[in-house]
Amino acid sequence: LNYGMPEHTRQMLNSLSAADIAHLLESSPPRQRSILWKLIPVEDEGDVLNEMGEEVRQFFIDQMNIQELISIFEDQDVDDIADILQQLPKQITYRVLDSMDYQNRQRVEEVLAYPENTAGGLMNTDTVxxxxxxxxxxxxxxxxxxxxxxxxxxxxxxxxxxxxxxxxxxxxxxxxxxxxxxxxxxxxxxxxxxxxxxxxxxxxxxxxxxxxxxxxxxxxxxxxxxxxxVDDVVDVIRDEAEHSIMSMAGLDEDEDTFAPVLRTTRRRAVWLGINLITAFIASGVIGLFQETIDQVVALAVLMPIVASMGGIAGSQTLTLIIRAMALGQIGKSNTTWLLTREGLVGLLNGLFWAIVVSAAAMVWFDDQTITLVIGLSMVINLVVAVLSGAMLPLVLKSLDIDPALAGSVILTTITDVVGFLSFLGLATLFYT
Amino acid sequence: LNYGMPEHTRQMLNSLSAADIAHLLESSPPRQRSILWKLIPVEDEGDVLNEMGEEVRQFFIDQMNIQELISIFEDQDVDDIADILQQLPKQITYRVLDSMDYQNRQRVEEVLAYPENTAGGLMNTDTVxxxxxxxxxxxxxxxxxxxxxxxxxxxxxxxxxxxxxxxxxxxxxxxxxxxxxxxxxxxxxxxxxxxxxxxxxxxxxxxxxxxxxxxxxxxxxxxxxxxxxVDDVVDVIRDEAEHSIMSMAGLDEDEDTFAPVLRTTRRRAVWLGINLITAFIASGVIGLFQETIDQVVALAVLMPIVASMGGIAGSQTLTLIIRAMALGQIGKSNTTWLLTREGLVGLLNGLFWAIVVSAAAMVWFDDQTITLVIGLSMVINLVVAVLSGAMLPLVLKSLDIDPALAGSVILTTITDVVGFLSFLGLATLFYT
The missing domain is CATH 3.10.580.10 (CBS-domain)
Incomplete structure (x- = not known):
């Protein structure tokens, strides 16, 4: 595909639908993308752009001049035109609108008047x-x-x-x-x-x-x-689902899989930076107990277990509640039931795994105090973790913060802090 | 809703569509569920069951006898009948099929002959x-x-x-x-x-x-x-998306939000147990370096930072690649490009955050060796993390293991082990 034979590739592109070409472009690294784009017949460019994710589309739009943009909007559906226009700078939007005939322009402006994430932004004006x-x-x-x-x-x-x-x-x-x-x-x-x-x-x-x-x-x-x-609704469902998955890892749902190195590095750095703050807070907590660790070095060996089990238990609850919220299953009438259920689940799992971990710690270090300390702190951290996991999405939502994005970072901070604090704190209490 | 006034509730239920009733049942804790179910007119029960998630449906099916089941299948679409039948024990399926007239029975058996997750399992046989x-x-x-x-x-x-x-x-x-x-x-x-x-x-x-x-x-x-x-396809898309989100937390996509305490505890316990193994492996690695930690307690304070930054960087790549695979964007022709890109991103972010973390460590502990050690191990762990995050889904897929389910556990094991090993290993090298 990459070398030579543009005529052959051109023929292949002609046999594909606009959606397939868009998919091919999205699956190609940047250099091949530009080569392929030049082989697409001009009259198909609009259709192909419509089928693309926002970020990849931006890549191509950035390389076009006004005349090319205007020609692309011919024969497109009103809602698709509005979609692309929303990605363009204001000034260019006006120039494109100026180029349209009165009726089309009015229709597009009508759709543009509604926010993108409402029924108005999704609708098409061609009805029978x-x-x-x-x-x-x-x-x-x-x-x-x-x-x-x-x-x-x-x-x-x-x-x-x-x-x-x-x-x-x-x-x-x-x-x-x-x-x-x-x-x-x-x-x-x-x-x-x-x-x-x-x-x-x-x-x-x-x-x-x-x-x-x-x-x-x-x-x-x-x-x-x-x-x-329904085809536009399917896109909403897909976007919504990807938003949940991607934002849990601090990524954008429109993220281009084949974005270049520097852009990718910069974006990921932001998320790593936010998480570094979490990590330093956890380290700060450990730092408070340096003397205790100095006395009993086994504490340093076991302390990640308590924190990590809390993180896992909390994120299970967090995921479940975020999904239930997305499905519209959570209301005033059932939150109490849910919180009670989660609290009990945390307690039971806390007790069960406290016994398992304590037994393992006893075998490993043959130290009764450490066995007791890790068991107690497991119970504390698991209960706190599932309750935080259940309450965080509700609290964040009421503050208008996206739980899928912020939930896991905040939860990890809580489970790390409570995990290290309860484990090392109890150890300090028992050993000194 | 919960207390008294069954007549009033019955009237409200009559004014709702089957889908709304199903949603209401799914959003209710177990006890309310049973009360509400009894108020639904028998002739609507089939429609309501059709609109439910599998696990909640099982809850109601378990309480029915054969006669009730048979009456529910009257007037249902062939693919919906097949869907529910697949949830029943074999013996009951046969008895329900026996109760149908010849033509219907043949149609249902035709759909049942195809695996649930294929076009055959999705299709309806009523065509014009x-x-x-x-x-x-x-x-x-x-x-x-x-x-x-x-x-x-x-x-x-x-x-x-x-x-x-x-x-x-x-x-x-x-x-x-x-x-x-x-x-x-x-x-x-x-x-x-x-x-x-x-x-x-x-x-x-x-x-x-x-x-x-x-x-x-x-x-x-x-x-x-x-x-x-398309309505059945929308369900596939939603299920697929939920599967990715839920299985990352070790949950099933059909998981009932309002499952009772004991069932929830047991299920979550499995996932916690799997992750506990990961945590013990990480602890084992730390255990190898107890003497070094005993010498320099600051190592215990800083070691979670290296491991956690690796985990974050790796899971970003993992999420991106799993999504790209689900969208069918990954093939032989572009994996090399992707791995190279991820390697470079890991290296650049590793270098950048190594400088930041080293500076912070220098200020905190005023120790040149620890500054050098944490910087080096950050670079190593971030590069390993993103490369593992990129390769894991491909490897797991080729082994026919679901990357969304197993990916994050294995990745965490890798980033924890490499994080602690590189940090404490280098420290041992430099300090002794």
Whole structure:
């Protein structure tokens, strides 16, 4: 692929879909990326950009001039144009908007007016609307007049002459109904419109729960604004899931797998720096007990066990609660139950592993005091760890801090500090 | 909700969709769950069970007798029945199958014949098929004869009289075409059938990439077997994402948030036990250097820093590579590039943080040897950590071990051992 034969590669690229080309570019290191990009036909560039992750897209957008950008936006869906425009500097956005015809420009500006992470930012404005007083036959004739219909078409949206949303008629009902049936009689009242300000993660939960393919979007006074389709919702679900996974390691969900060395180093350094503070706090705690360690060096050998078991137990609870919160399972009525459950689980596991670890310590060092100290501190640290793991996400959420990002760092600080403090503290108490 | 007023609650439950009731049950502690379940109308129980996570579903299934189970399967989709049957003991499955009429039984057995995590396990057998030599008008008349059509209906599947798949006609094209057009002329050749043995995660990638709503499923000789719909694919994506997040903490993706104390304790204990082995290995390494620590107690204070920074750096790389593998971005052609990049990132971050940590150690302990030792071991551990983080998922995958589950435990073992070994080993070298 990399050397020679551009003609051959060009042919191969022509046989791939835009999504496949985007995937190929995302899976290539920077140099190959630029080579491949030049081989893509100009008219396909827009489609390929649409299918890409934000960071990789930025890489290509940065290399384009205004004229190239403008040509890319031709023939794109309104919501996709809005998506890309949000990545551009303000000034360039204005120049691109200026280049569009009036109708398109208005549509794009409408979508841009809503925050990216709401129903408004997800919606598309190309809908097929009908009046409720027409028959199935008329509706079918009306549809036939279109050259193409927006995809996927699973329902016709019924509005009045003020564009007020009246209901939706599933296409499958339209196809099985008698031609003389009025659309008013086919409206499926289970189909509820989505308010334009609904958060995108809530939209995703709604689609998942109700198995939707598309959903109408309305403003506060129930005017139809557009519709959301399941393909965009799938992206929201994927992004949300990646956000949880990536931010636990201090990474961004749009992170380019093949980002160059220096950019990667700089980004990771930030996270390492934050964690270094945690590590120094833990060291500070150990530093308080230097004299005790000097007396009983076995303490230094065993102390990481207490801290690390606390970290593991806490992160299990943290993960479970973050997921439950994402699924909307946590409310006032069940937090007490959950905290009690976690506390008991921590206590039982603390007692069990305290016995195991104490026995091992007894065999290893043949010292009753150290056996007692490590057992006690295991129980303390495991209980504190699971309770912190359960409460941290709730506290962080109420402070509007992302628990997936900050949770594990704060939790590790707590489990390290409590682990070293209880172990070395108890040891100091018992040995002196 | 919990006390009294069952009539009131019953009314509220009647106004909720099956998905909402399932969500409510999943968000309730065990006791409320049983109370709520009794208030659900028997005819809705099947729908509610379908919308639940596996573990919570098991809770209710365990309490049912055969007759109740059989009644629940009435009016359910074939793939949903198959899903639940897979959770039942073999003997009960046979008795439920016996209770079905011949046609339904055959359909369910067909789906059960395919592994759960393949296209065959995901598919539904209710499809609308047509011949390619009929006109649009005839096709519409044919559709109108149905009482209801399978949802979502985005395409008609064209087969010959041997049920060989011939292509698919998008409904939107059917609606805009002239009534006299032959379906043969409307077949969209971009729509490719999915082989029945395709892995479910690949099916999900295909749906995501091509923005599909449904896809036909065929066997090796291209016979149409059924179709997969996007709502089931959304579940696969969600499950896959949850699997990654949950298994990093040693949890199961179907884990019931409100599982009782004892079951939770037992499950978590397993993961804590595995991690305890890691912790003891690390302690063993420290134990080798007790004499050195006895000489210079500052080593005990600083040693967790080296190990923990390695753990963080490694887990960043691990997370990135696991995600890239899930997205299908990693192949032979780019692993060398990635390993080189990660090695360089580790080296640069190692050097940078070595300077920072050394400076801090110098200020704290005013000891040139310890400054040198911690700097050197930081560089060693960070390089080893990122390279292990990058290679581990590839190695584990080739051994058919889930990297999300085993990756972090093994990585921690490596970074702890290398961290303590390099730091205390170098210290021993320099101090004696």
């Amino acid at each position: 609307t009908v009046r409720k007083d027409i028959t199935v036959e008329v509706a079918l004739r009306y549809l036939r007049q279109h050259n193409s219909l927006p995809q996927p078409l699973d329902q016709l949206l019924v509005v009045d002459r003020f564009d007020q949303f009246q209901g939706a008629v599933p296409i499958s009902d339209l196809l099985t109904a008698d031609p003389s049936t009025l659309l008013a009689d086919l409206i499926d009242h289970a189909i509820q419109p989505v308010p334009v300000s609904m958060e995108d993660t809530h939209v995703a939960q709604l689609f998942e729960r109700e198995d939707l393919v598309s959903a109408p979007v309305v403003d506060e006074s129930c005017h139809l604004l557009g519709r959301i389709t | 098929t047509v011949r390619k030599d009929i006109t649009v008008e005839v096709a519409l008349r044919y559709l109108r004869q149905h009482n209801s059509l399978p949802q979502p209906l985005d395409q008609l599947l064209v087969v010959d009289r041997f049920d060989q798949f011939q292509g698919a006609v998008p409904i939107s094209d059917l609606l805009t075409a002239d009534p006299s057009t032959l379906l043969a002329d409307l077949i969209d050749h971009a729509i490719q059938p999915v082989p029945v043995s395709m892995e479910d995660t690949h099916v999900a990638q295909l749906f995501e990439r091509e923005d599909l709503v449904s896809a036909p499923v065929v066997d090796e000789s291209c016979h149409l077997l059924g179709r997969i719909t």
